[in-house]
Amino acid sequence: MLTAEPLSRVLGAEIKGLDLSSPIADADREELLTLFWQHKVIVIRGQDVAPDGFIRFAEAFGTIEPFFISAYNLPTHPQIYVLSNVRQDGKPIGRDGAGTHWHSDSTFTEKPSSATLLHGVTVPDRGGDTLFVNTADAYDRLDDETKARIQGRRAIHRYQRKEFVYSGDRTIDDAERTEIERVKALRMAEAAADAASPTAQRSNQEPDRLHPIVRTHPVTGSKGLYLNDEMTVGIEGIPDEEAVPLLRRLCEVATAPDTVLRYKWRQGDVVVWDNAAVIHSATFTPPDLPRVMHRLTIAGTVPF
Numbered sequence: 001m002l003t004a005e006p007l008s009r010v011l012g013a014e015i016k017g018l019d020l021s022s023p024i025a026d027a028d029r030e031e032l033l034t035l036f037w038q039h040k041v042i043v044i045r046g047q048d049v050a051p052d053g054f055i056r057f058a059e060a061f062g063t064i065e066p067f068f069i070s071a072y073n074l075p076t077h078p079q080i081y082v083l084s085n086v087r088q089d090g091k092p093i094g095r096d097g098a099g100t101h102w103h104s105d106s107t108f109t110e111k112p113s114s115a116t117l118l119h120g121v122t123v124p125d126r127g128g129d130t131l132f133v134n135t136a137d138a139y140d141r142l143d144d145e146t147k148a149r150i151q152g153r154r155a156i157h158r159y160q161r162k163e164f165v166y167s168g169d170r171t172i173d174d175a176e177r178t179e180i181e182r183v184k185a186l187r188m189a190e191a192a193a194d195a196a197s198p199t200a201q202r203s204n205q206e207p208d209r210l211h212p213i214v215r216t217h218p219v220t221g222s223k224g225l226y227l228n229d230e231m232t233v234g235i236e237g238i239p240d241e242e243a244v245p246l247l248r249r250l251c252e253v254a255t256a257p258d259t260v261l262r263y264k265w266r267q268g269d270v271v272v273w274d275n276a277a278v279i280h281s282a283t284f285t286p287p288d289l290p291r292v293m294h295r296l297t298i299a300g301t302v303p304f
C-alpha cells in the first residue's frame, strides 16, 4: 500500500511505502504509475539502492534508453548516465553544468524520453536543486488569445551546446551570480580547449525537430505547454522576429516563480519526472561541494 504526500499545490508528491532494494510487487507498480501520472514528479526518499536496484526500479516506467552522449556512462552499468561536478585526475567523472535552463529532456530528438529518474548518490548541503513546473497548469494560465495563437503550431527544437547557462533559476543573487560566472568561464575555457569534448562533438549534427507547442499527454490526455527554453529556436510558419519573443514570453509565464517547485535533494533520494507533463531546470552547485547523481531515461513516443 503506497501513500502520496503532495509537495506543492500543482505538482509533486513524496511516495511512501516503497523499498527499492527489493523488486516492486505488481500491485504496487500499478499504483505507482497511477500516482506518477497524477503528480507528475514523484520522490522516494532515503534509498540506499545500488545501480542494479535503481535500474530494476526504472524498468517499472518503461524501456530504459541510453543517453546519446556515452562519455559519462557508469562503466559497470552503461545505462546509467552520471551527472557530477567531481573531478578525478583533472577529468570530470560525470557531466557538469547541464540542464541549467528550462526544458523537457531530449526534445531535440524525434521521440523524447517519456520519464527521467535521478538518484542522489552524493548530495551537497547547498545548491544542486531541481526546479519543476507543471506544464498543463502553465497552459491553463495563458490568456485565450495566446492559446489561439499557438494552437496547432509546432516549435523548432535544435540541439545546441547549453551548459552552465543558469537561466532557469531566477532567485540567484549578485554574489551567487558572480560565483556562477567565475565557474562558468573556467569550465567553458576547459571545454573549448578539448576538441574531443562529447557535447562539442554533438553540436549541430542533429536535424531540427518539430514538436507541438501544445502537447497532449499520451496517457492522461491533458494539454500542456511543451517548451525547451534555450533550444526551441522558432515556430514553424511564424517569422522569427515574432516567434522568438512569443516563445520567451510563454516560458516566462510558464515558469512564474510562485508556480515553481524547488526540490532540495537529500542523500539517497530517487526522483522521477514525467517529461510530457513538466519542464525542469537544474540549479548551480558550488564546485567545492561534491555532487554525484545517477540518471536513467525511459524511451518515449512522438509528441502530438
Ligand SMILES: [Fe+2]
Binding pocket: 099, 103, 104, 105, 280
Ligand atoms: Fe534535464
